[in-house]
Amino acid sequence: MMLDQQIIKEIERYIELHQIEIYSLYESVDAEYVTKEMELEDFIENNREPEFQQVLFEFIDRSGLRDPEVYKRAGIDRRHFSKIRSSRNYLPKKNTLIALAFALELDREETDELLHAAGYSLTNSDTSDLVIQYCLEKRITNIHDVNEALDYFSLEPLMG
Secondary structure, three states, rough: OOOOOHHHHHHHHHHHHHHHHHHHHHHHHHHHHHHHHHHHHHHHHHOOOOOOHHHHHHHHHHHHOOOHHHHHHHHHHHHHHHHHHHHHOOOOOOOHHHHHHHHHOOOOOHHHHHHOOOOOOOOOHHHHHHHHHHHHHHOOOOHHHHHHHHOOOOOOOOOO
16 A cells, blocks of 8 residues: 555655754754853853962962972972972872971961862861861961871871
8 A cells, every 4th residue: 555645745744844843952952052061161261260289389489488498397208299399180188288388387368278279178177177277376387396286186197
């Protein structure tokens, strides 16, 4: 049995109309995706903050200290410091950053800025963080004194 020519034409028209709808749907999805992608790029561009290394090395430059003075004060070995300086994607541990903050004699706000740039923070729910905050606020910057305070509360030292 052969289909009537009229039915075949109606099927062709039906297909044609629905293909246009599907094509239009894909066009709008693509346009929406491109718009969202552009919005995301704009968001990133407008909200990006300086990277960790940039923040750290600005603090080092402002301190007037040379790299060896900084890493020795912080109790960090030369190779580790070199990795921090040369590996853009490397993020040291939180305690390493805190030791660097003490070595640079950063205040609480500057320390928070440095930690934030690396995705860390000091909290009031952690005893170690509270000892660190106390030392920052009282301007106790000698790493050995800070480690002694941590040890008093049976907490791990910042370095070593």
